[in-house]
Amino acid sequence: MAHTTKRSDISLSNCGYSKVLDIISSKWTALVIYAMENGKIRYGEMLRRVEGISKKMLTQTVRKLERDGLVQRHITPTVPLIVEYSLTRLGETLLQPMKELRQWGREHYTQVVEARVQYDSPYTKSSHEADSVN
């Protein structure tokens, strides 16, 4: 049977998760999506709402989302001009899974922080294998 040990390889290219990461893993993406969670929002408004983001990164983030079909751009050619962004229907389908991850973060992040403290502590070095999760 020549069991070549090559049963189910895990690769970047065929992993749905990695593909999603390609879409939403950049630093500001999630925050920007959240800013659109309640409907249309103007560029400048997002710039103020998303704390610490620069014009460059906002534009870049929103462009990528638009290109990926998750966000729509509405232009009202007045002077000065009004540009609003909103999630497409495709974009809205992402909201649910993202919220679950966010929820996980809220529920478990403190445990992660504690684990880090444990790990970094010079004293309890040997306890890594034994308990830790209880």
Added chain:
Amino acid sequence: MAHTTKRSDISLSNCGYSKVLDIISSKWTALVIYAMENGKIRYGEMLRRVEGISKKMLTQTVRKLERDGLVQRHITPTVPLIVEYSLTRLGETLLQPMKELRQWGREHYTQVVEARVQYDSPYTKSSHEADSVN
């Protein structure tokens, strides 16, 4: 009432999602977690299963996961030595939300790809604002 427009700012620091990203957004993390999905697995076995990963990145990824309390390391001090990794209970709680994201990727990624083609096409440039999602 001085409506300072500063209602609900969205910031990196208070966003659970961003915290989770800090844990699982690096390139190989998800793949490595998947490699442990079915229980203990040896270092070398992961190296073979996770396509394209280098020793450096595997070690780095697995160390970070261990530090975050998501992965356990079991050492059997034989010669040569055996090192196995597995998810902790905390790590296993991440599996569910991750699977949902992965599922989203499987279901919707083709739409994303199509959107990109549309966006990049030099012809349909003007259709960005109008329809696209209908």
Added chain:
DNA sequence: CGGAATCCGTAAGGATACTG
């Protein structure tokens, strides 16, 4: 107002070689 363009520092990740 809503960007685009440019410059620049850092850090993530790849390739390769060495080790207990």
Added chain:
DNA sequence: CAGTATCCTTACGGATTCCG
């Protein structure tokens, strides 16, 4: 077998300036 260590390249993101 299971790593470390080192070098090196590139891409991400920040700061700033200019434009229709």
